[in-house]
Amino acid sequence: xxxxxxxxxxxxxxxxxxxxxxxxxxxxxxxxxxxxxxxxxxxxxxxxxxxxxxxxxxxxxxxxxxxxxxxxxxxxxxxxxxxxxxxxxxxxxxxxx
Amino acid sequence: xxxxxxxxxxxxxxxxxxxxxxxxxxxxxxxxxxxxxxxxxxxxxxxxxxxxxxxxxxxxxxxxxxxxxxxxxxxxxxxxxxxxxxxxxxxxxxxxxxxxxxxxxxxxxxxxxxxxxxxxxxxxxxxxxxxxxxxxxxxxxxxxxxxxxxxxxxxxxxxxxxxxxxxxxxxxxxxxxxxxxxxxxxxxxxxxxxxxxxxxxxxxxxxxxxxxxxxxxxxxxxxxxxxxxxxxxxxxxxxxxxxxxxxxxxxx
Numbered sequence: 001x002x003x004x005x006x007x008x009x010x011x012x013x014x015x016x017x018x019x020x021x022x023x024x025x026x027x028x029x030x031x032x033x034x035x036x037x038x039x040x041x042x043x044x045x046x047x048x049x050x051x052x053x054x055x056x057x058x059x060x061x062x063x064x065x066x067x068x069x070x071x072x073x074x075x076x077x078x079x080x081x082x083x084x085x086x087x088x089x090x091x092x093x094x095x096x097x
Numbered sequence: 098x099x100x101x102x103x104x105x106x107x108x109x110x111x112x113x114x115x116x117x118x119x120x121x122x123x124x125x126x127x128x129x130x131x132x133x134x135x136x137x138x139x140x141x142x143x144x145x146x147x148x149x150x151x152x153x154x155x156x157x158x159x160x161x162x163x164x165x166x167x168x169x170x171x172x173x174x175x176x177x178x179x180x181x182x183x184x185x186x187x188x189x190x191x192x193x194x195x196x197x198x199x200x201x202x203x204x205x206x207x208x209x210x211x212x213x214x215x216x217x218x219x220x221x222x223x224x225x226x227x228x229x230x231x232x233x234x235x236x237x238x239x240x241x242x243x244x245x246x247x248x249x250x251x252x253x254x255x256x257x258x259x260x261x262x263x264x265x266x267x268x269x270x271x272x273x274x275x276x277x278x279x280x281x282x283x284x285x286x287x288x289x290x291x292x293x294x295x296x297x298x299x300x301x302x303x304x305x306x307x308x309x310x311x312x313x314x315x316x317x318x319x320x321x322x323x324x325x326x327x328x329x330x331x332x333x334x335x336x337x338x339x340x341x342x343x344x345x346x347x348x349x
Contacts, residue, residue, distance in 0.1 A: 051235035052164045055227070059243030064320055067250050071324065 010044050027076075031069040038062025159301025161233040168237065169305045173294045177283065179239075180276045180312060183319045187272050191328035205255055213251045220248035228313050232302075238309040242316025249321025260322065261329035268329070272322065275315025279308060 017037040024030040038061040045054035151163050151171070158166035168176050224244040231237030253259050260268065282304060283294045291297070296304050 052237060052240065055235060055240040056243060059240060059247060060320070063247050064243065064250065064324065067247075068324060 007044075007047055010040060010047065014040055014044065027073055031066060031073060034069065035062050035066035038066065157298055157301075159296065159298070159305050160231075162231060162235075162237075164235070165231050165237050165305070165309075168239075169308055170296065170301065173279075173283075176238075176312075177276075177279050177294070180279055180315070183316060184273065184276050187319050187322055190323055190326065193327045195327040195329075210255050213255050217248045217251060220244050220251075224248070224313065224317070228309055231309060232306065238312040239316060241309075241313040243320060245313060245317025246320025246324075249317060250324045253321060253325050260325040263329070265329065268318070268322070271318045272315055275312040278311045282308060 014037065017033055017040065021030050021033045021037060024033060038057060042054040042058035042062065045051070045057055148163075151167060154171070155161070155163065155166055158170040160166050160170070224241040227236035227244060228238065228241040229236075231241070282296075286295045287293055289297075
């Protein structure tokens with residue numbers, strides 16, 4: 001009972017995190033959420049009795065990819081400092097006024 | 098650049114477009130979830146899949162772990178192709194133009210450097226353990242390689258010139274080593290009269306362990322090189338600050 005409640009909470013948290021990764025305006029926040037998503041994903045692989053996949057997910061999906069994202073983010077922000085970086089398919093509320 | 102100049106009306110039109118897109122993706126997501134739930138709830142013809150066949154042949158595979166047996170014996174072909182994918186990834190990353198280092202001055206955080214000094218030996222130990230554990234329980238070449246790659250990333254973080262101070266030939270050979278060894282094993286099996294990637298029962302354990310060690314080394318190196326970015330420049334080729342030595346815009 002406790003275990004299935006844990007699984008349900010894990011699933012809901014994963015979906016919630018994924019949604020916030022995609023919709024977050026702040027790229028740094030999105031990267032941090034992505035890393036925590038990867039760690040929870042590794043936890044759910046453990047719950048699915050696939051410890052090999054869990055290890056690979058935690059190390060590659062979360063750790064290395066997160067480090068790559070953070071490094072890319074640092075390069076982006078240092079390239080055009082003071083200028084807000086926008087992806088072309090997302091427009092903020094206060095833009096264009 | 099273009100979106101910064103966008104006017105308000107265009108922006109609202111774009112927003113409507115986006116909300117339509119997100120609605121569409123929500124519908125598709127719901128459909129996918131329903132299909133997955135249906136697949137999960139209706140039992141297939143053989144719920145065990147190939148598990149019993151894997152177990153039946155486990156004694157011949159040379160290892161005790163089912164996952165390792167599948168990855169490096171039954172379906173070693175897939176793992177060989179995975180090594181090819183990593184190799185191709187490194188080739189693509191190295192074909193990119195070198196980027197200017199973010200920090201010009203070599204400033205190393207004392208917290209970072211002491212943390213790395215503590216963590217890297219531990220990570221090498223954990224990687225070695227995962228490699229060794231791979232033959233009987235969870236772990237294996239890819240996991241060990243990932244840990245080694247993470248250790249390499251930490252080392253690169255402390256000194257961004259690390260990759261360029263390494264001899265480039267050594268680096269390239271280290272990356273290719275796993276793939277070449279895998280190919281040599283595969284072709285060697287054919288030369289000895291077997292099938293492609295078929296191991297003899299007597300030597301299967303030795304071959305798999307050797308493959309795992311070499312592959313983990315190459316995987317770790319490849320992942321660290323991914324983080325390093327473009328092909329590291331030779332120390333002698335390093336010219337004026339920020340000018341890419343291999344760039345197309347290089348003046349004669």
